[in-house]
Amino acid sequence: MSRLQHFGWFLARGFGPQGWGHPFLDWNWRWTEPALYQQSVRELEQAGIELLIIEDAPSLGSPATIDLRVRQAFGGPKHDPLLLAPYLFAATTNLGVAPTVNPAAFLPYTAARQFATLQHLSGHRLGLNVVTDTGSARHFGAAPPLGHDAAYDRAEEWLGALRALWRSWPDDALIADPAHGRYADGTRLEAVQHRGEYFSFDGPLNAIPFTDGEPAIVSPGGSGRGLAFAGANSEVQLALAPLDPESIRAYRARIHEAAVARGRRPGDVKVLFAIQPVLVGSAEEADRLVSASANPDDRALRTIAEKQSSDLETDLTALELDAPIPAGYFGDHVSHGSIARLIGGRDAATTPLREHLAALARLGRLSDGSGFVGTAGELADLIERLGDEADNDGVLFWGDLHPVTVHRMLDELAPILRRRGILRTEFAPGGLRANLQAF
Structure with missing residues (x-):
């Protein structure tokens, strides 16, 4: 029997129109109301999923790409996931919830106080998916956006500031003794006077200490600076990499080296690889879908270009399909990981845009390692193999948070994983951190 792995769900659309573009939109769930999400997270928890990460982008993007982002709801609208979190905590008992937060949008004292409040209210189940998106900078002040590495520097200062405030109450400062x-x-509180490069404030924090640890930090960055940030600060790294043992071992080694360099243990960071499988009922159905995707037409390529334009905040639809992407077309604000997902291993200087988009359109089979179309059993085989051969920590399923999406993904898969000893059947007491460190 294989060992247990950790499982999460990445709500890729964020707090936006769940089900849009799919027939199950006609189930008539309202994406602006909590019932849809509460139903879904109950199902996640019942299945043994321990963490929900909620994507977010506070900006609709540049004027040139706003229409691309909202036309098919790829990049907006999005409501604030931090305000959705209390409804999800109320509907569950053990599930950890990690809304996306941007240090540019939260002053440290306000952030520390709000997050401390949610950590207490949730039974210590709060996570924070810390992103360094600089494209939203104009919404939060007049200062120009930071470069890629400087944004990570600011995020590290911000996290250090939050931790100093959370720790401004030593354990012996809270007495709570009615008899006396x-x-x-x-007199035991720490003053906390922070004067940094990006933030200045005074403490102590007006919130009591945690009994089961601080909010767990999640990070998604795939650049060298992003991996260093994860090694230094994160409990969970949202990883994007080829799902083969060699690639996973190499990725995890980089995270572990970064953790050790900052005085942490390799196991302090759980590396969860994102996967968006297409599960079908039979091998024959999988073969049919893969074959149908082999030669995408221009309409299919345009749909992919629109989605990529939203993700990259760069209009790909204005480019010639049969010419390479011009050098320097992506600004400094664009995620290195997002560019890498578009380009793959192809030569950006000579490869036509058509080939990049067609590669994203083509599906492959789980059974031969060429893609993620297959049966629940085939997906379980892959997950089991990655745990056995690459010592993988676990995976994040990627998709909308809609009851239909959740059921399609987990109805058959969860029982198979449990029978093989890969998916937990019970949660550890003590909140999100306890579950992440349980194995």
């Missing part, structure tokens, strides 16, 4: 009429000892 003493709630707290204010």
